[in-house]
Amino acid sequence: DQQVKQNSPSLSVQEGRISILNCDYTNSMFDYFLWYKKYPAEGPTFLISISSIKDKNEDGRFTVFLNKSAKHLSLHIVPSQPGDSAVYFCAASAGWAGGTSYGKLTFGQGTILTVHP
Amino acid sequence: NAGVTQTPKFQVLKTGQSMTLQCAQDMNHNSMYWYRQDPGMGLRLIYYSASEGTTDKGEVPNGYNVSRLNKREFSLRLESAAPSQTSVYFCASEPALGSHEQYFGPGTRLTVT
Numbered sequence: 001d002q003q004v005k006q007n008s009p010s011l012s013v014q015e016g017r018i019s020i021l022n023c024d025y026t027n028s029m030f031d032y033f034l035w036y037k038k039y040p041a042e043g044p045t046f047l048i049s050i051s052s053i054k055d056k057n058e059d060g061r062f063t064v065f066l067n068k069s070a071k072h073l074s075l076h077i078v079p080s081q082p083g084d085s086a087v088y089f090c091a092a093s094a095g096w097a098g099g100t101s102y103g104k105l106t107f108g109q110g111t112i113l114t115v116h117p
Numbered sequence: 118n119a120g121v122t123q124t125p126k127f128q129v130l131k132t133g134q135s136m137t138l139q140c141a142q143d144m145n146h147n148s149m150y151w152y153r154q155d156p157g158m159g160l161r162l163i164y165y166s167a168s169e170g171t172t173d174k175g176e177v178p179n180g181y182n183v184s185r186l187n188k189r190e191f192s193l194r195l196e197s198a199a200p201s202q203t204s205v206y207f208c209a210s211e212p213a214l215g216s217h218e219q220y221f222g223p224g225t226r227l228t229v230t
Contacts, residue, residue: 036221103216
């Protein structure tokens with residue numbers, strides 16, 4: 001039962017254009033969402049996050065949008081740069097209402113982003 | 118400040134052999150985690166330790182054991198390796214369970230033949 005899904009295994013964009021990575025979730029107990037970025041042969045690194053009380057969070061070129069009614073979040077990268085080429089994982093965390101799931105991250109399968117010069 | 122370190126970086130085992138993956142963090146974090154990453158599966162939680170002295174099962178604990186040796190170190194043991202345990206293993210730490218941002222080590226690539 002995949003509670004967090006990234007349905008696009010890969011995405012290819014031109015440098016300077018917008019990259020949009022999507023993520024869907026099924027567990028209504030999730031109340032915090034994160035995006036991690038992973039380069040080959042390295043561990044994931046935190047990129048940006050959003051609480052369920054917000055619908056948008058912005059950090060420089062990166063913006064995360066949350067649509068709770070649709071159980072969908074997206075990461076926008078504008079403008080995209082070749083150095084953004086990596087695997088992007090979305091992750092979700094349940095609050096206290098999640099019981100034994102509290103605080104633990106559930107990851108999606110990842111989307112490989114390639115930004116062409 | 119090295120963050121999260123893992124040893125070894127690579128390992129090849131034969132079926133039935135045992136080994137321990139080591140993880141240490143120098144950020145004074147309370148919570149530590151072990152994940153495995155497989156193609157098309159994302160990262161799946163094997164075991165975690167919310168604080169020193171406690172460990173709990175995650176999503177895929179079968180075939181593994183863990184030890185929270187002290188606040189800094191959290192090891193993962195494979196008692197009898199199987200080909201299904203071929204994977205990349207990541208250790209992570211977090212200031213406290215539920216603080217939301219985890220810091221990952223560089224990973225151990227394990228192949229079981």
